[in-house]
Amino acid sequence: MVKRKAEKQQSAAPMSAVAARKARQQQAQNSAPKNDVDIEIVTEPPSKRPRRSTEANETNGVSETETRGPRTRSSKKQDTSSPAETVKGRQKKDIQPPVSQAQEETNEAELSDERQNDVPEDMSEDEVASVAGDADGYESPADTSTELQNFPLSKARLNKNTILYADEGTLCVRVKERMNLALLGQYDIWIKRGVISLMGAKLHPSAHAYRVYAPSTHSLPVIKCVSGVDGEAEVELKSCNNGLARLRDISPLYQRVWNGQNTSADKATLKGVAKDSRRTFSVLYTSADDSLKRHLRPLHLDKKWSASMKALSQKQGQLRVLVCGPKASGKSTFSRYLLNHVLSPAPETENGYVNTDGVAFLDLDPGQPEFTPMGQVYLAHLKAPFFGPPFTHPSLDGSRDGQILRAHHIGATSPKEDPDHYAMAIMDLLDQYRSLLARYPQCPLIVNYPGWIFGQGLEVATWLIGCLGLSDVVYMSEKGPYEVVGPLSLAANEARVPMTILPSQPTEFVSRSSAQLRSMQIQSYFHQSHPAGLSNPLWSETPLSRTRPIAVNYAGDKQGISGIMVMGSQINPEMLREVIEGAIVAVVEIDSPNTLWGASSSAPVASGSDNHDELEADEDIDMESDQQNGQTAPSTEGLVVRTPERLPYLFAGSGSCTPLDPKSSNCLGLAIIRSVNTGSHKLELSTPIPSSVLSNTIEQGRSIVLVRGQLDNPNWAISEEYHSARAAERRYQQIISRLKKNGESAGGNNQADDQATQKQTLSLLRERIRRASNVPWMTVVEDNSRHQREVAARREKSLWKLRKKAYPGSESETEW
Structure with missing residues (x-):
């Protein structure tokens, strides 16, 4: 009876063909079906597994059902809303600040100056202020519905032997060969000893420090030791305050982007300094170290990618490569890493070659350009590697690191709107590159082609292969389709250019859609400045108004x-x-x-x-x-x-x-x-x-x-003043709560004067919020109940507009 019952449970348990074969072999040997138990453990999590994602989402004011999403059939029956409705409801909550004073005080206790945590506002289910702009379908971050996992990020662990020195703004560590370290945030990195690899570049000891941006919106760059003295490399990491993190005060898209509270590794390196000291970067061993409980992943390149980059970089000044492929296949990432790899400042004694002519970067993707805001194609001359996503370098100032030689406004995020004008712009940029070769004869060329690879886009791509005088063509998809790969291969054969097909490497978890990233990039562009005498740009959180x-x-x-x-x-x-x-x-x-x-x-x-x-x-x-x-x-x-x-x-x-x-x-x-x-x-x-x-x-x-052109209207600029006013109110309430906690005075003669001054200041701040919320094309809903959301939705439908979905994978989200 016991054996028959066990067999019945075994047959009912789901398993793969390999597991079933192993189970039959063990059953023939009269052994216990241990493999079945292992399969059950792998396929289903234990019932008492801690739900970190639920706790994090409750902290952020998002209900468990909205964040976790349907996992079982019973939960699917209960969730009758469509994906678009779920995302819209989620966006209404993500973009909005709270209105209750208790929530404000709780949030203010977590926020500090620009070096404090990048923590979003706490939200309740009933009291949420929502901001809706014209086509606000992409004006707030998207949430993922998958459960958080404890994902390894760093192989190296910091201890007293690996930490050389540390203070509230600086950390100097040793990293052993074949070990890596993942950081989240912004920092300047200085290589003191050894050689490290970072985002495709190999960095040698020098007097130059490189600025690195590692936001949670993208896979985290990994610092890896390639070689070193006694098998170790020494690097110094330093905090940087450039204002980019403060853009969270004017846009919810910049919230939950940078490092949060100190991790265990940070606390170990901040011993002996002030208790509330925080750097602009954090060392993470696993994704569970993140206090904001985000889906963080390290960026490890595919082996075929690394081999291809190494082979391409060996062509040195004769490199002329076209990177193409379908959308969301990793073209921009590959081009960025290849660019950094070619621009690596290797010493002359390593291979006898020093890249003094820089690299020409021909960006033909107007939807997601690297060094300019959307809607443009351009030719850039770069002389130093760049470490960060596009919204961290939305423009170049013509300094020693790089400059835009020529740019043309396409007026849209897709070249299919006017293919003739697009082709003429490419021809002019090619003429500019030929002029550049007259001054820099050993200047390689990297061409980043958009995901417009079908129809007329395929014709333009084959035309480029025939007229560019390329040395290589890289196609970023092993899955074809053949109707695209066939003509590209034929054009490459006719031009006698080798064509390399690499696997695509899409991001597993996406916290921002392509439209949201474009909005972040163009907002960063309008708030960026390049002061004279500074090698790195600055950002201002002052609203454009x-x-x-x-x-x-x-x-x-x-x-x-x-x-x-x-x-x-x-x-x-x-x-x-x-x-x-x-x-x-x-x-x-x-x-x-x-x-x-x-x-x-x-x-x-x-x-x-x-x-x-x-x-x-x-x-x-x-x-x-x-x-x-x-x-x-x-x-x-x-x-x-x-x-x-x-x-x-x-x-x-x-x-x-x-x-x-x-x-x-x-x-x-x-x-x-x-x-x-x-x-x-x-x-x-x-x-x-x-x-x-x-x-x-x-x-x-x-x-x-x-x-x-046909670019999206700057809805983010309309709501900047509102979010800035809310941030000013929160900061003032934070000061009041801190003074009350420490028993200090706000500057008045007595407690009554302090309270009167505080009340008057809060009244002025809330009047600013009221004025900022009373602007055209934006609706503020103080009550986020279902009835008020329906009323706001009916009000918005009365306006003629084009709405866009904000969740990743939407049909309207095209990355041309």
């Missing part, structure tokens, strides 16, 4: 803008103001009137002629007029249609704006048109482009054209 705009004349004797274009659609000139106000535009310089394609005698004639020889701004810009320099800016007379507000609408082509000719145009960057002042005929622009660049452009006889 509180920054000083640049005022540019669009009409009159001192006109600074030659024209305004709208790509991809035909609009009535009377609607131009509504189309451009509050929109993102490209600031493009043109060299000649031939830049405007479609110029003919049949083009509409301007209703008025204006000189455009000077740009005025609220900032002090020192410039001379073009007439004084003996230069004349390109004339757009005959193509400009003056709107009722006197806006210079470039109405070229057959009924719509034809794109600018790439041969005589260059994109300087992006700007947001904050307002159109019809009384003074000025445009107020918010842009990170230095004023000196705009002044030099006009001094050299070029004209400036603003191009409105």
